[in-house]
Amino acid sequence: MDTDEEENNDWDRSLESDMLETEGSSTDRATSKSQRVILHFDLDCFYAQVEMIRNPALRTKPLGIQQKYIIVTCNYVAREQGVNKLMSVTDAVEKCPQLVLVKGEDLTHYREMSYKVTELLMSYCPLVERLGFDENFMDVTEMVERRLKETCISDLSFNGHIYKHESMAVDEENVRLAVGSVIAAEMRQAIFSTLGLTGCAGIASSKLLAKLVSGTFKPNQQTTLLPYSTAELMSSLTGLIKVPGIGYKTREKLKALGLISVRDLQLYPLPDLVREFGEVTAKKIQNLSCGIDDSPVTPAGPPQSLSDEDSFKRISTLEEVQKKIEELLISLTERMHKDGRQPHTFRLTIRRYTVTNRWFSRESRQCPIPNHTGLKITCGSSEAVPQLLALSVKLFHKMVDTREPFHLTLLNVCFSNLQAKGSSKSSITSFFTQKCPTTTRMTSQHQVEPDICEPAVNSQFTQPDVLHKEDKTWISMKPIKHTWLSPTRELQTQPPFINSNSPRPPVLEHSQDTSMNTTESCLSSVPEKTLRSRLPPGVDPEVFKLLPEHIQMELISSFQSEDSTQLNYGPTATSSEDADPADHFTLAFKQPEPCESALNYNRNSLSHNHELSKTLPSTRSTMELNSGQDSHDIPPATQSDVPANVDPYVFSQLPADVQRELLTEWRGQKPVLKIPSKHSHKTSNTRDKKSAGKGSQCNNILKYFKPN
DNA sequence: AAGCAATAG
DNA sequence: GGTTCTATTGCTT
DSSP: OOOOOTTHHHHHHHHHHHHHHHHTOOSSOOHHHHOOOEEEEEETTHHHHHHHHHOGGGGGSOEEEEETTEEEEEOHHHHHTTOOTTEEHHHHHHHOTTOEEEEOOOOHHHHHHHHHHHHHHHTTOSOEEEETTTEEEEEOHHHHHHHHHHSOGGGOOOOSEETTOOOOOOOTTSHHHHHHHHHHHHHHHHHHHHHOOOEEEEEESSHHHHHHHHTSSTTTOEEEOOGGGHHHHHHTOSSGGGSTTOOHHHHHHHHHTTOOSHHHHHHSOHHHHHHHHOHHHHHHHHHHHTTOOOOOOOOOOSOSEEEEEEEEEEEOSHHHHHHHHHHHHHHHHHHHHHHOOEEEEEEEEEEEOOSSSTTTOEEEEEEEOOHHHHHHHHHTOTTHHHHHHHHHHHHHHHHOOTTSOOOEEEEEEEEEEEEOTTOOTTSTTHHHHSOOTTOOOOSSSSOOOGGGGSOOOOOGGGOTTOOOTTOOHHHHHSOHHHHSOOOOHHHHHSOSOSSTTSOOOOOOOOOOOOOOOOOOOOBOOOOHHHHHHHSOTTOOHHHHHHSBHHHHHHHHHHHTSHHHHHHHHOTTSOOOOSOOTTOHHHHTTSOOOOOOOGGGOOOOSSOOOOOHHHHOTTHHHHHHHHTTSOOOSSOOOOGGGSOTTSOHHHHHHSOHHHHHHHHHHHTTSOOOOOOOOOOOOOOOOSOOOTTTTOSGGGHHHHGGGOOO
C-alpha cells in the first residue's frame, strides 16, 4: 500500500476547517463533514457479461467462462443452478449439464471492455483507480462539493440502499454521502447505457469501506455506508482475510498470534503487533481492521506492464519452451504495438512443478531491451519476436540448467518500464515518461485543477465504442486534464452498442429491498482488562465503554500512535515533530485549526456540467426506480434545522427517534447560509513515482499529442 | 535495476 | 489457499 501520505493531514485539515467555517461553529471536530466521498464500482460477473454482450443469445442460458479446467466466473442463470466461481469444469457440468462454456483464456475482450469502463468513469472525474479488470474506485469529493453548491439540500435523497439503516432521511451529517449515492447511480446508469454492463456500487468515506459495502446487495444495486455503521460493517466480516489488504500470509501470521476475528485484531496491543510486522504494517492492518483507511484514490493511467502467460501440465524440453515463448511473444508484442509505448525491460517467468507448494514457485529473470528491438516492437516489425526470443533463451538458461531434467507448468513474458514512443532525453516526450519534477500527483491529497471536469474538446477517448486500431491509446490518454472529459454531447448521442446486432440492454430492475434491519445500539463489550491496557491514563474505561463502538475503535486506534497521543493529550505528551501521516483519524479528535479556505475557493466559475441527469437522458428513470423507499415521517434534516450550538456529530450519534424529535422542535428556526467551500492549491510533491508525467504541468505540451 | 513477496480480481 | 491470467506495490539486494 501507500507509504507516502505526508499530505493527507493537510488535506483533511483544510477540509475540516472549511467545514467549520461554513458551520460558523467554534469547537469540535465535526468529522463527518470533512470526509471524502469514495465510490467503489464492481461489475457483475464481468467476463460473463462481456460474453453475453458479444453473443446475446447466451443471456438466457447458464453460462460459464472457462480457463483451462476452471470456471472462473459464470452468469446468474448458472449461479441459480449451483455453479460458482472457481469451480472445476467437471463439478460445474455435473451440477448443471446444460451449462454453456465459453473459453476465457484470451483476455483481450475483457481487457478492452475493462478500460472502457475506467475511461467512462474518468470522463466524469479523473480520480479513478482500477482494481483488477472489473472494479474501480472513484474519489468524488470535489464533485460532491460542487453539486452541493448547486443543489438544494432539501431536494436531496439517497439513491439505493443504506447499510443497516431504515430511514432514507438526509440530514446534515450525510449530505455528502447522499450526493455520492446519486452520482454513483448516475455512473452506473452511464456504464449501462453506453456499455451495456451492470454492476454494484458502494458509497463511503474511504476505499476500504466503499469496497466492503458495495457487495451488500447484489447484483446491480448500490449501498451507502453511513459513518456510524462502520463498526457493524467491520464486525460483519467473517474472518480477517475478508479485510482487503489482509491476505493469506498475513492471516496465517495473525493466526499464530491467536488472532482470528476482526475484533481480535482491533483489540490486540499495537506494540505486540509492531514486533511481528513492523510499525508501518502493524498500524496499517490494525487500522484496516477498525475500518480506517486513508489511502488515496490513485488514478490508473495506462498499465505499467503488459504480460502474457500460459499454464500447462508439463513442458520439459528446450524446444517446447521456445515454441511456447514464441507464441506468447507474438501476442504480447502485438499488444505492445497497439499500446504504442516502447518497453525497456523484458522479464521471463517460469513456474516449476513441485509436489508440495505447486503454486508458490515462480521465478523470473529480467533484462533491459536493447533500443533497436524496443523500436521494432513499437513499430510492429516482425523482427522483434526472434530478437526477444533470443533474449528469452538467455534468461531461461539463467534459471534452468537444461542438462538436468526439468518440469515447468507455466511460462510468462512481460514488458515493463514502458515509455512513450520516440522518447529520448532530448525529446519533448521525455516530459511524459520520466519524472517531471513539477508535476503533482493526481490524488485526493493533491487536489486537481478546477477545470478538470469541464466539458471539453473532442477526443477519441470519449467515444468508448470506437476502437481505432491505430490509436496510440495511452499517449492520447495521458493528458488527463485535456482529454478526459465530462459527459458531452458526443457521449450522449453515442449509440449504446457497437454492434447493431446487440440488443438494447434490458431495463434496469432495482429490486430495492426496503426491509432493512433496525440498527441496534452499538455499545460494545470490550473486556475490561484489555481496555485498561490500551487506554491512556486519565481515560475512564467505564466512560469509554459507553461510547459507540465505532468511536471506541477510532479512539483505540488514535491512542496507539505516539503522535496521536500528542494530539489527544496535548503537546506535553510527546515531542514528536512528525505527525503520523497514516493516522488521519486522530485529527478528527483534535481541536480544529483556524480556517483559511474560503479565500481559496473561487473555482467553478466556468464549470457548468452540474446536473448529470440533464446530460444523460436515461438517468432519470434510474432515479425514479431507485426512490422506492421513502415516506419518512420527517423531511430530511438540513443544516438550518440544527441550531449552531448543537454539535452535528453528537447529534448524529443520538438514537434516530431522538434525532427526529429534536428536529421537529428545531424546524422553522433561523436558516443558516450554506456555502460549502474547499481548498485549492496543489501541494508541492515529494515522491511521485507512479504518475510521473501525468500531472497537470504537462498539459500544455501534451496537447500536441492529441489526435485531431 | 533486479528479483521476489504479497495482494488483488 | 492460491486452480487462471493477469496486474500492482513494496521490500531487499
